[in-house]
Amino acid sequence: MERLGTGIGWRPEIADAVERMPGIDWVEAVAENVCPGHLPDSLRRLRERGVTVVPHGVSLGLGGADRPDAGRLTALAERAQALGSPLVTEHIAFVRAGGSLTASPHLEAGHLLPVPRTRDALDVLCENVRIAQDALPVPLAVENIAALVCWPGEEMTEGQFLYELADRTGVRLLIDVANLHTNHVNRGEDPSKALAELPLEAIAYVHVAGGFERDGVWHDSHAHPVPRPVLDILTDLASRVSPPGVLLERDENFPEPAELEAELTTIRGALEAGAVERVKTELRSAAVAAARHKGTGAVHDELLLTATAAGRREAAAGGSSVERQGHETGAAGATRGASGLPHQEGVGEARQRLGLAQAALLSALVAGTPVPEGFDRVRIGVQARALAAKRADVVAKVAPELPVILGGGYRAAFLGYAQTRPMTAGYRRDALTFAEHLLSAGLPGDTRARRELREWWLERSGPAPRSGRPVHRLARATRRVLSRR
Secondary structure, eight states: OOOOEEEEEEOGGGHHHHHHOTTOOEEEEEGGGOOTTSOOHHHHHHHHTTOEEEEEOSSOOTTSSSOOOHHHHHHHHHHHHHHTOSOEEEESOEEEEEETTTTEEEEEEEEEEOOOOSHHHHHHHHHHHHHHHHHOSSOEEEEOOOOSOOOTTOOSOHHHHHHHHHHHHOOEEEEEHHHHHHHHHHHOOOHHHHHHHSOGGGEEEEEEOOOEEETTEEEOOSSSOOOHHHHHHHHHHHTTOOOSEEEEOOOSSOOOHHHHHHHHHHHHHHHHHHHHHHHHHHHHHHHHHHHHHHTSOOOOHHHHHTHHHHHHHHHHHTSOHHHHHHHHHHHHHHHHHHHTOOOOTTHHHHHHHHHHHHHHHHHHHHSOOOOOTTSOHHHHHHHHHHHHHHHHHHHHHHSTHHHHHHGGGHHHHHHHHHHHOOOOSOHHHHHHHHHHHHHHTTOSSSHHHHHHHHHHHHHHHSSSOOOOSHHHHHHHHHHHHHHTO
């Protein structure tokens, strides 16, 4: 696996700062926000400097019951090629449910939701990952997600689930240590146990991010500084293996560049601390083995005194020779294991069972239907409110005119709309449907705002953008006057 080094998530809001930031070996860009034919100038300049760019997908839904959409896979492949990327990444999650597989309405979550750690879900995920691997021009790595909701009747721990996935498909793993912390707080899962169960040789790189706790629930916001518990999990991981790459994620509430640089320095320090512990362990093992071989039982303490310096050298060099060999043989072994796998019988039936379960859960979260048996109703309520809030935030970004037109009433109006109108397509369609909903109800009450909202909706709801030429604006104004008579 290629050594990536230390990186940061590229976002348009911090593009200039990232270009000037020292010590950035690579960046990660949200795949859906990149147009292959019109790469942002900042990404193009980074590529010209030799900085690796990895596209990170968020909408494929590999953990969903349906087969991966061919169009989305093609788009992901095009971005990998346009960026010259060594790999692409996605999530172990489902983002939509319903449709023809379950003969129920199609629903979009607008968020990454957890898959149950069951044999059915694993069988479906493995087949979906293989379909994606066949469609992509570079290796695929998949990320563990943060979750608030626990599925009833799970059959595996997260570490066991990820181990089997990597073993059966040869897929690489993107380990998010912030998500391990989130699941520790919200679901009582031990991050150290999860790390101990992982196939460490399958790790492609690591995510680090911040969040906040409210009312006993950890929110993986990507908008706050990285807390100490997340750094401690990173050190624990680095004490077990030298990760090929580590990346700081920040999606909102961007601080000054100096603060981001300081966080990267702290992350490097956590990695170095883990490397020191790993080298100490290696030296102890080597000393014990040597003593046993000599038959004296003596352990040479002076070997341990070199651990700190050796750890720093090893961290800078990108892993010990033993670990580098482990990465290589692990990847080769995983690839060989994936090449001759027999067809999974009964995956079709598993897809339908999984599809029904996911549709019931998503419907409870976004459409207000009864909570499926076995789920925590309080947590479902918290998750449902979080989904609606995120939906309002994203619609405000893709259609920034709406908060301007509606003013302070935007958020309350959207959340009221979201209670009875689940998202069935993307956010842009959601923005239009929201405007239609308000206009059909004679809202907003202010005549001027309602007129502006109607004009905004007409401008975007047709098959093509309306012309801005004066003669066309005059014709539209004339039609509006005549329509009032």
